[in-house]
Amino acid sequence: MTIVFSMLVRLFILQNIKFIMNIPEIKKICCIGAGYVGGPTMAVIAQKCPHIRVAVVDVNEQKIAQWNDNNLDNLPVYEPGLKEVVKEARGRNLFFSTDMDTEIDAADMVFISVNTPTKTYGKGKGMAADLKYIELSARKIAEVATSDKIVVEKSTIPIRTAQAVRKILANTGNGVNFQILSNPEFLAEGTAVSDLYNPDRVLIGGEESEDGKKAMDALTSVYNNWIPRERILQTNIWSSELSKLVANAFLAQRISSINAISALCEKTGANVDEVAKAIGMDTRIGAKFLKTSVGFGGSCFQKDILNLVYISRFYGLDEVAYYWESVIEINDYQKNRFADSIIIKLNNTLSDKKIAFLGWAFKKDTNDSRESAAIYVADRLMEDKGIIAVYDPKVGEKRMHDDINYLKTRDEEENDKLLQYYSDPYEAMKDAYAIAVLTEWDEFLDYDWQKVYDNMIKPAYVFDGRNLLNHEKLREIGFNVQGIGKVNK
Numbered sequence: 001m002t003i004v005f006s007m008l009v010r011l012f013i014l015q016n017i018k019f020i021m022n023i024p025e026i027k028k029i030c031c032i033g034a035g036y037v038g039g040p041t042m043a044v045i046a047q048k049c050p051h052i053r054v055a056v057v058d059v060n061e062q063k064i065a066q067w068n069d070n071n072l073d074n075l076p077v078y079e080p081g082l083k084e085v086v087k088e089a090r091g092r093n094l095f096f097s098t099d100m101d102t103e104i105d106a107a108d109m110v111f112i113s114v115n116t117p118t119k120t121y122g123k124g125k126g127m128a129a130d131l132k133y134i135e136l137s138a139r140k141i142a143e144v145a146t147s148d149k150i151v152v153e154k155s156t157i158p159i160r161t162a163q164a165v166r167k168i169l170a171n172t173g174n175g176v177n178f179q180i181l182s183n184p185e186f187l188a189e190g191t192a193v194s195d196l197y198n199p200d201r202v203l204i205g206g207e208e209s210e211d212g213k214k215a216m217d218a219l220t221s222v223y224n225n226w227i228p229r230e231r232i233l234q235t236n237i238w239s240s241e242l243s244k245l246v247a248n249a250f251l252a253q254r255i256s257s258i259n260a261i262s263a264l265c266e267k268t269g270a271n272v273d274e275v276a277k278a279i280g281m282d283t284r285i286g287a288k289f290l291k292t293s294v295g296f297g298g299s300c301f302q303k304d305i306l307n308l309v310y311i312s313r314f315y316g317l318d319e320v321a322y323y324w325e326s327v328i329e330i331n332d333y334q335k336n337r338f339a340d341s342i343i344i345k346l347n348n349t350l351s352d353k354k355i356a357f358l359g360w361a362f363k364k365d366t367n368d369s370r371e372s373a374a375i376y377v378a379d380r381l382m383e384d385k386g387i388i389a390v391y392d393p394k395v396g397e398k399r400m401h402d403d404i405n406y407l408k409t410r411d412e413e414e415n416d417k418l419l420q421y422y423s424d425p426y427e428a429m430k431d432a433y434a435i436a437v438l439t440e441w442d443e444f445l446d447y448d449w450q451k452v453y454d455n456m457i458k459p460a461y462v463f464d465g466r467n468l469l470n471h472e473k474l475r476e477i478g479f480n481v482q483g484i485g486k487v488n489k
C-alpha cells in the first residue's frame with residue numbers, strides 16, 4: 001500500500017514538475033561535443049562574450065588535442081576565419097578538455113552538440129536519428145550535476161527529443177533542477193564563422209512556464225552580446241526542434257528542384273544556369289540555393305530529411321513522407337546520372353583508366369567530406385574498375401579511404417588499389433582520361449589548363465559537376481567538356 005502510494009506521489013511529481021530554478025547570470029558554459037558545430041560555435045561565443053568562461057568537452061582525446069594544438073593549422077575543423085577566433089579566445093576564456101565531469105558540473109548552462117547520425121541498426125534503421133549520443137550526454141549531465149542547470153539542445157534532433165532528455169534528467173539526477181531549451185544551429189560549413197557572427201536568426205525554444213521563460217531569456221542574453229534582440233526568436237520547444245529539420249528540408253528541396261530541371265535542360269537545349277537566373281530574379285523565389293550540381297552532400301541534409309520522413313510515417317502521414325523522400329531520390333539520381341555520363345563517354349569501359357577527381361569535400365572551404373557526392377560518384381566508377389585519382393586542398397588521404405571503405409561495396413584492399421590520393425593536382429590529372437570536378441574550390445579556376453591538357457590522354461574530357469570552370473576556354477584548348485544542365489558540345 002505504502003509502495004503504491006509513494007509510486008503515485010512520484011508519478012504526480014514527475015508529471016507536474018514545476019522547477020523553481022535558481023538561474024543566475026550565465027558565467028560558465030560547457031559544450032558537450034567539439035565537432036563542426038560545437039567547436040566553432042563555442043569559439044565565437046567565447047570571443048564575443050569575454051566575461052563568460054566557455055569549456056568544450058569531448059570523449060575524443062585526439063580531437064581535443066588538435067583543438068589545443070599550438071599550430072592553428074592543425075585544428076580539427078577547417079573554416080575560414082576560425083583559427084583567428086581560436087587564437088584570440090583560447091586560454092583566455094575558451095578551453096578544450098576531456099574532463100567532462102568537472103566542466104559540466106561547473107557550468108550554469110550546458111550545450112549538447114554531439115552527432116545525431118542516421119541509425120544504422122534496429123528499428124528505424126536507415127531513417128531515424130540515432131539518439132545514442134544525446135542520451136549518453138543527458139545521462140552524464142544528470143550523473144555529475146550538483147547545481148541547477150540550463151541544458152541546451154544544439155544538436156539537430158527529431159521533434160519531441162526534449163521530452164526524452166527531460167525524462168532522463170528528472171529520473172536520474174541528483175535532485176537539482178534542469179530547464180531544457182532547444183537552440184538549433186543554422187550555420188553552414190564553409191561560412192560557419194561569418195554565419196555565427198551575423199546569423200539570419202537565432203532560434204530558442206523553451207517550456208511555456210515561468211522557468212522556461214527565464215531560461216530562454218538567459219540564453220537570449222548570451223547571444224544578445226553581439227546579435228540584435230529582434231533577430232533572436234523565442235518559440236515553444238517543439239516548434240524550435242521541428243524548424244531545424246524543416247529548414248534543411250526546404251534548402252535541400254531547392255537543390256533537388258534545380259537538379260531535376262538540369263536533366264530536362266540537357267534534353268531540351270535550355271541552359272540551367274540561365275533558367276536559375278531567370279527564376280531567381282523573381283523575389284518570391286529568390287536567387288539563393290539555385291545552383292545546379294552533382295548533388296548535395298554534407299552530414300545534415302540527407303539525415304534530417306530522412307528523419308522528417310520517418311517522423312511523418314510514424315504519425316501516419318504517408319503522403320508527407322513520400323513528398324520529402326523524393327528530394328533524396330532526385331539527389332541520388334543526380335549523382336548516378338553524373339557517374340553514368342562519365343562511363344558512357346569513356347566507351348562504357350573504365351578498366352585501368354585514370355579519372356582525376358578535383359575535390360572530395362562536400363563543398364568548398366571545409367575539410368568535411370561526410371556524405372559528399374564525390375564518395376558516391378567514385379564508388380560507382382570504381383564498380384567499373386576505374387582508377388580514381390583524387391586531389392582535394394583540405395581532405396586528407398585517410399579520410400578519403402575511410403569514406404569509401406564505409407560503404408563496404410568491395411574489400412579494403414581493392415579500394416586501396418582503385419582510390420589514389422594525390423597532394424599535387426597536376427600529378428592527379430597527369431595521364432588521366434578524364435577530369436571530374438566534384439567540389440567548387442576556387443583554386444581550380446586558376447590552374448594552368450593548357451599544361452593539364454598537354455599531360456592528359458586524348459581525347460581529354462572534363463566533367464564539371466559544379467559548372468565551375470570556364471567551359472569555352474577549355475574547349476578552345478581542346479578539352480571535351482560536359483557541364484550539368486546544358487547541351488554539351
Ligand SMILES: NC(=O)c1ccc[n+]([C@@H]2O[C@H](COP(=O)([O-])OP(=O)(O)OC[C@H]3O[C@@H](n4cnc5c(N)ncnc54)[C@H](O)[C@@H]3O)[C@@H](O)[C@H]2O)c1
Nearest residue numbers: 033034035036037058059060114115116133136155156185
Ligand atoms: N555540421 C553542420 O554543418 C551542422 C549544422 C547545424 C547543425 N548540425 C547538427 O549539430 C550536431 C553536431 O554536428 P557536428 O557536425 O558538429 O558533429 P561532429 O561529428 O563533427 O561532432 C560531434 C562530436 O561529439 C562528440 N561526442 C559524441 N558523443 C559524445 C559524448 N557522449 N560525450 C562527449 N562527446 C561526444 C564526438 O566525439 C564528436 O567530436 C548534429 O546533430 C548535427 O546534425 C550540424
